[in-house]
Amino acid sequence: MKRLAILGASGHGKVVAEIAELNGWDVVFFDDAFPSVTGLAHWSVIGNTDDLLTDLQCFDGCFVAIGNNRIRLDKQRMLAKKGATLPVLIHPSAVVSRYAKVEAGCVVMAGAVINPFALVQQACIVNTAATIDHDCVLAEGVHISPSANLAGAVSVGACSWVGIGASVKQCLKIGANVVVGAGAAVVLDIADNLTVVGVPAKVLIK
Numbered sequence: 015m016k017r018l019a020i021l022g023a024s025g026h027g028k029v030v031a032e033i034a035e036l037n038g039w040d041v042v043f044f045d046d047a048f049p050s051v052t053g054l055a056h057w058s059v060i061g062n063t064d065d066l067l068t069d070l071q072c073f074d075g076c077f078v079a080i081g082n083n084r085i086r087l088d089k090q091r092m093l094a095k096k097g098a099t100l101p102v103l104i105h106p107s108a109v110v111s112r113y114a115k116v117e118a119g120c121v122v123m124a125g126a127v128i129n130p131f132a133l134v135q136q137a138c139i140v141n142t143a144a145t146i147d148h149d150c151v152l153a154e155g156v157h158i159s160p161s162a163n164l165a166g167a168v169s170v171g172a173c174s175w176v177g178i179g180a181s182v183k184q185c186l187k188i189g190a191n192v193v194v195g196a197g198a199a200v201v202l203d204i205a206d207n208l209t210v211v212g213v214p215a216k217v218l219i220k
């Protein structure tokens with residue numbers, strides 16, 4: 015059986031692990047909380063990031079299952095530099111167009127849909143039942159949360175997070191490091207580094 019090392023023993027990691035198993039991988043975890051943490055449900059946590067780098071040749075693939083977009087992307091880049099194989103994990107119930115491109119280290123969860131000519135760059139999360147319509151571009155390290163919907167030709171900048179149940183109108187540009195709050199309706203472009211909430215979505219000022 016193919017051996018997969020998952021970095022990040024969290025709730026997100028559990029979902030990733032099951033999708034990996036459904037794709038024929040045998041899973042073990044690494045986490046920087048090791049040795050304080052040695053297990054996650056029935057899976058073993060056998061080391062930290064440094065241990066994984068030492069043992070890289072023991073695995074057929076590595077996957078970074080860390081929710082924080084910046085950390086996930088940085089860890090994935092480091093593993094890629096060291097020559098790790100970084101698979102794409104797609105739940106069997108997800109629908110990914112043959113004309114879409116999903117890059118290394120992305121996970122596409124149950125019931126998600128990615129339509130033709132969408133581009134999902136490395137280390138993205140397309141969470142449960144999210145939809146990414148035709149010609150969308152997700153830059154590296156983006157997270158589209160459960161049941162969020164992107165209409166056609168939306169672009170989302172690096173490390174941005176679209177919250178649960180949010181909707182984005184077609185052809186809009188969401189910048190990098192943006193947070194779109196849960197349930198928001200995005201109807202205008204959003205500049206980098208902003209948090210927006212509400213219907214229609216407005217910048218959150220605290």
Ligand SMILES: CC(C)(COP(=O)(O)OP(=O)(O)OC[C@H]1O[C@@H](n2cnc3c(N)ncnc32)[C@H](O)[C@@H]1OP(=O)(O)O)[C@@H](O)C(=O)NCCC(=O)NCCS
Pocket residue numbers: 141159160176177178193194195196197198209210211212218
């Ligand atoms: C937008 C978000 C990141 C803001 O979090 P925060 O910075 O901790 O903000 P707070 O909870 O302190 O709220 C600040 C204000 O914004 C409002 N607010 C927060 N999130 C909101 C949302 N999604 N929609 C509308 N208003 C929101 C709060 O009611 C509060 O208003 P007030 O100042 O009038 O009381 C967060 O609320 C959110 O929506 N996260 C997405 C969660 C998600 O998608 N999880 C899925 C994980 S897979």
